[in-house]
Amino acid sequence: MAQTRNAVIVGGGTSKFGVRQAHLLDMIQEAMRACADDLPGLKPADIDGLIVATTMAGRHSSALNTAPLVVQRLGLSPTSICIRVDTLCAGSNSAIIVAKGLIESGIADVILVTGGEKVYMPQRWETNYTQLAVNDHDWDSAMGLGVPPPFFAMIAKMHMKRYGTTKEQMAHVSVTNYGHGEGHVNGHFAGRTLTMEQALEARIIADPFGLYDCCPLSDGASAVVIASEERAKAMSDRPLVYLRGTGQHATHSMSAGWPGDTLAEWPHLKTAGEVAFKNAKLTPKDIDIAETHDCFTISEIIELEELGFCKKGEGGAFVASGEIGLNGTIPTNTDGGLLVYGHPFGASGARQAIEICKQLQGRAIHQVKDAAFGLTHNLSGTCAQHTVVIYGKEPVK
Amino acid sequence: MAELQKAEIVGTPALDGQYIGEMDIWPFEAPEFNRIYPFYDNLRAGKFTTTKCKKCGHITFPPQVICPKCWSDELEWVELPQRAKVVTLTETQAGAPLGFEPPLILAWLTFGDKGPLKHLLGRIIHCKEGELKEGDEVKFVTFSVPAHPFEVKKDTKISDRVFYAFELVK
Numbered sequence: 001m002a003q004t005r006n007a008v009i010v011g012g013g014t015s016k017f018g019v020r021q022a023h024l025l026d027m028i029q030e031a032m033r034a035c036a037d038d039l040p041g042l043k044p045a046d047i048d049g050l051i052v053a054t055t056m057a058g059r060h061s062s063a064l065n066t067a068p069l070v071v072q073r074l075g076l077s078p079t080s081i082c083i084r085v086d087t088l089c090a091g092s093n094s095a096i097i098v099a100k101g102l103i104e105s106g107i108a109d110v111i112l113v114t115g116g117e118k119v120y121m122p123q124r125w126e127t128n129y130t131q132l133a134v135n136d137h138d139w140d141s142a143m144g145l146g147v148p149p150p151f152f153a154m155i156a157k158m159h160m161k162r163y164g165t166t167k168e169q170m171a172h173v174s175v176t177n178y179g180h181g182e183g184h185v186n187g188h189f190a191g192r193t194l195t196m197e198q199a200l201e202a203r204i205i206a207d208p209f210g211l212y213d214c215c216p217l218s219d220g221a222s223a224v225v226i227a228s229e230e231r232a233k234a235m236s237d238r239p240l241v242y243l244r245g246t247g248q249h250a251t252h253s254m255s256a257g258w259p260g261d262t263l264a265e266w267p268h269l270k271t272a273g274e275v276a277f278k279n280a281k282l283t284p285k286d287i288d289i290a291e292t293h294d295c296f297t298i299s300e301i302i303e304l305e306e307l308g309f310c311k312k313g314e315g316g317a318f319v320a321s322g323e324i325g326l327n328g329t330i331p332t333n334t335d336g337g338l339l340v341y342g343h344p345f346g347a348s349g350a351r352q353a354i355e356i357c358k359q360l361q362g363r364a365i366h367q368v369k370d371a372a373f374g375l376t377h378n379l380s381g382t383c384a385q386h387t388v389v390i391y392g393k394e395p396v397k
Numbered sequence: 398m399a400e401l402q403k404a405e406i407v408g409t410p411a412l413d414g415q416y417i418g419e420m421d422i423w424p425f426e427a428p429e430f431n432r433i434y435p436f437y438d439n440l441r442a443g444k445f446t447t448t449k450c451k452k453c454g455h456i457t458f459p460p461q462v463i464c465p466k467c468w469s470d471e472l473e474w475v476e477l478p479q480r481a482k483v484v485t486l487t488e489t490q491a492g493a494p495l496g497f498e499p500p501l502i503l504a505w506l507t508f509g510d511k512g513p514l515k516h517l518l519g520r521i522i523h524c525k526e527g528e529l530k531e532g533d534e535v536k537f538v539t540f541s542v543p544a545h546p547f548e549v550k551k552d553t554k555i556s557d558r559v560f561y562a563f564e565l566v567k
Contacts, residue, residue, distance in 0.1 A: 059419075128494050129420070138424035139459050142560055143520040144501045146494035150487040151518075154505050157485045206487055255505075255518035256458040262484070263505060 006395040007103040007243045008232045009096075011038040012224030012354040015116070017188040017342035020219035024054070024061040024118040025073050027221040031114055031347075032074050034186070035223040041235055042225065044074065049081040049108040051098055053091030053115035053346035057084070059130055060118050070114060080108035086346070088134055089293065090248075090378035090387035091115045092222065093349025097389065099226040100243045109231050115346035116221025127217065134381050136254035145255075148295065149214055151382045153206035156298040159264040160208065162313070167208055169316035170297035171199035174212040174339055176324050177294060181336025183365045188218045188342025213297045218342030222350040224357070229395075241360045242395040244373075245280025247272040250385040269306040269379070272386035276375070277308075280390035281397075284308035287390070288371040289359050290330055291352035293379045294337040300324075303377060304332070307388070331368045334359065349387070352376040356391050416546050422496045423542045427556040430547075433460045435474055440559045445479050445537045447513075448472040456513035477514055479537035481506035481563065484516070488526050500526040506535065506563065520562040528565065535563040 013034025015027040022030075036042055050067055058064040066084045071077070081102055087094040092115030102108040119127055131146035145151060159165045178194035181187050194212055202210035225235075232240055249272035251259040259267050277283055284307060292307070294300040301315035309330045310318040318324075324332040335341055335355040338348060356374035358364040374391045406413070418425070426437040436459075439446040449456045450464035451471040458477065463470045486504040493501040502521040508514045521529055522538065542558045 125495050128492060129422075132422055132494050136459075140518050142423055143503060143518055143562065144489075144494060144497040145503060145518060147492060149492075150489050150501075150503050153487045154485045154503070157487075158505075161485075206489060254459070255516065256514060258516055 004106055005104060006229045007100045007226055008229055008240045009243065009353055009357045009391065010225040010227050010232045010236055011035065011238070011357060012222065012350060013038050014186050014222040014347065014351050014354065015220050016186045017218040017220035017344060017347070019120050022118075022219065024057055024063065024116055024221070025069060027118070027219060028070055028114055028116045028223070029073050031116065031221040031223040035225065039225060039236060044076055046235070047076055047110050047112045047225070048079050049099070049102060049111035050076055050078045050083075051081065051095040051111060051113050052084045053086065053095045053113070053349070054084065054117055055086050055088045055091060055134065055345050056117045056119060056130065059133065060121060074112070076112065081111065087385060087387065088380040089295070089343070089345045090349055090380045090385065091346030092224075093352070093376060093378045093387045093389055094248065096224070096226060096243070096349060096353060097246045097248060097387070100246060103226060103228050110225065110227040112223060112225055113350055114221060114223040115344075115348070115350050117219060117344040117346055119217045119219050119344065139256075140254045140382070145382065148382060149206040149209060152296040152298060153209055155263040155302070155383070156208050156296070158262050159298055159302065162262065162264050163316065165298070165301060165316035167200065168196070169320045170208075170213055170301065171196055172320045173294060173297040173300045173324070174199050176319070177333050177337045177339045180326075180334045180366055181340030184335050184341055187336050187340055188216050188220075189336075189340050192340075209296060212339070215295050215338035215343045218344045220342060220344035220347050222347040222354065224350045224353050238361045238363075239393060241357050242392050243389065244282065244392045244396050245276045245278070245390045247275030247279065247388045248385070249275065253384055264302070266302055266306045266383065266386070269303065269377075269386040272388045273307045276388035276390050279396075280392070282373060282390060282392070287330065287373050287375050289334060289356065289368050289374045290332045291335070291337065291355055291374070291376045292332055293348075293377050294333055294339050295343065295379070297339070299379065300332065300337070304330070307375070307377065326366055326368055334364060334366050334368060349376060349378050352378075353389070360391060360393050418545065421545060422494070423558055423560060425545070425556070426558045427547065432462050436460050437559060439474065440539050440561055443539060445477045445561065446474050447477055449475040458514050458517070478508050478512055480566070481508050481517070481519070481535055483529060483531055483533045483535060485531060486521070486529055490526070502526070502529060504529065504535065504563070521564065522562045523564045534566040536566050538562055538564045
């Protein structure tokens with residue numbers, strides 16, 4: 001379909017992330033409230049489309065057909081689209097891709113993308129137990145693969161063996177992201193700081209990971225507004241932030257289908273990135289700021305490699321040299337990322353989009369000077385799928 | 398004000414003692430619930446098998462109903478190698494999902510460059526923490542897992558189940 005107009009991200013907000021005393025639908029309302037604070041002129045009637053991203057809603061909140069429940073709670077009356085999407089950790093980033101297509105094609109004008117999870121149950125064991133259902137259940141999960149740390153620990157061991165990556169280099173990711181998380185009051189670990197010593201001396205979760213190498217599981221929700229350029233101009237005076245290009249690539253659902261030579265190579269992410277860069281008519285050098293899926297410190301290191309921000313195998317040295325800091329070549333996870341802001345699966349992609357939106361509009365808490373192009377990335381589950389979205393202050397021409 | 402009576406039942410009264418399929422950690426292996434049940438029958442006979450496409454020769458794991466390469470539905474059962482080498486491993490003491498006793502040892506296994514199966518995540522059983530090393534050889538092993546009930550008209554049948562893992566070759 002020929003593109004007839006541009007889609008832009010107008011603004012958004014998140015609920016408080018953490019171990020919450022709240023229902024999933026409560027937190028989605030909090031995210032809507034934060035989104036309304038960010039866009040004072042926005043009214044329920046302005047929104048003609050709704051996409052809700054959640055994985056756990058069916059199992060943990062007994063809310064299988066989630067979108068109509070959100071319609072009720074947010075006072076919406078969508079006429080163009082009203083759906084739930086689920087790509088686990090990439091849920092709302094997937095929803096943003098769908099929203100872009102619907103707006104560019106003229107099917108929708110203003111879409112609310114909201115994502116959220118209620119992860120923590122009355123009994124904690126149930127949270128780990130549910131994780132068995134997010135992998136290829138009858139195969140890998142029947143081997144006991146549930147929560148992600150064991151799988152990513154093997155990835156880290158392999159990257160250390162093949163490329164010489166060290167625990168100290170991995171700690172640079174968490175320490176940097178804790179610095180970036182400062183001031184983000186809705187983050188899971190808001191108000192906490194982290195030193196290299198603390199990172200390296202933390203209790204072991206799964207060798208080689210210490211506590212700070214792993215992101216938390218979080219309850220929480222986020223919401224963003226994606227609109228046509230014309231409607232966005234009417235809604236806000238801020239600079240426009242265009243959705244330039246997207247890519248999403250999946251190759252397998254279980255270990256037997258792993259596409260890399262070893263666990264340290266993620267060719268499916270490389271492909272997802274290449275597709276997004278091509279669609280955005282940009283290269284990695286053009287990107288000023290990135291929000292990558294730092295579910296573990298090693299993840300951010302491999303993502304910087306596979307997305308082309310540094311050479312394959314050099315991610316460890318790259319993060320240790322300060323290149324992911326605010327004055328580095330690619331400031332990364334400038335809101336603290338998953339490691340500090342937290343990770344309510346379906347909420348994370350939209351949370352990343354909010355940070356890129358604010359950075360490109362020049363109003364971020366840790367502002368990167370003259371940021372013009374930004375990238376968001378999520379992986380899903382045990383690295384089964386990769387999702388990339390590229391934003392810019394100018395549309396693709 | 399009358400004192401509230403304390404609940405006599407803690408939990409879900411309607412589900413007291415009932416099997417909940419959606420909470421099961423093992424596959425529904427009975428022929429009534431899947432079309433690849435020969436895989437489980439073969440496990441009972443000590444065989445590690447999967448499906449091979451009769452049209453294009455592609456072997457896939459897990460077994461399928463159609464070939465993912467050419468979409469043919471003419472598939473046959475073939476045996477997979479039962480020995481593999483440990484590439485890397487991880488041992489979980491705390492936080493293993495309910496139903497899996499610690500230490501939960503998971504290994505990334507390679508079946509060699511020429512095998513129909515390149516790599517696979519495998520649980521290593523009958524193994525102490527710290528015993529398994531990179532490069533070790535492991536072999537396929539089967540064991541029984543809890544049965545589950547299922548309804549057939551007015552009767553309740555029981556599906557006995559089996560699964561597989563790997564153990565260290567000593």
